[in-house]
Amino acid sequence: MIYAYANLRVTNKESLLKYRDLAGEALAKHGGKVESSANQFTKLDGYPELPDVAVLLSFPDRDAAIAWAEDPELAHVHELRRGAGVSEIVLLG
Numbered sequence: 001m002i003y004a005y006a007n008l009r010v011t012n013k014e015s016l017l018k019y020r021d022l023a024g025e026a027l028a029k030h031g032g033k034v035e036s037s038a039n040q041f042t043k044l045d046g047y048p049e050l051p052d053v054a055v056l057l058s059f060p061d062r063d064a065a066i067a068w069a070e071d072p073e074l075a076h077v078h079e080l081r082r083g084a085g086v087s088e089i090v091l092l093g
Contacts, residue, residue: 002062002093003035007051009086016053016084019077026077030068031060052085065091 010016027033037055059065068074069089081087 002059002065002091004057004059004065004089004091006055006057006087006089008053008055008081008084008088010052011085012083015080019080019084022077022080026071026074027057027068029074030064030071032057032064032068057089062091062093 008016024034035056035058037053039053041050041054043050057065059068069078
């Protein structure tokens, strides 16, 4: 199991809502799922730039995560997320 951390700073809620309708199925295609998501945060240390939404994703392995990110059939789904504002995803491992 490998995890990815996604954070979004939302400027287009409509695009985010459309993305959410498709995101679960897109993740499942590559064995991924949402482990946790939040829109309220508490700074524990340092001076992090807090997102509007943070999500912890899991995938069976690194290859599955990369396949999800690079799947041409999911390009329109990823574009909806990117169109929602600033979107950053980091694979942890």
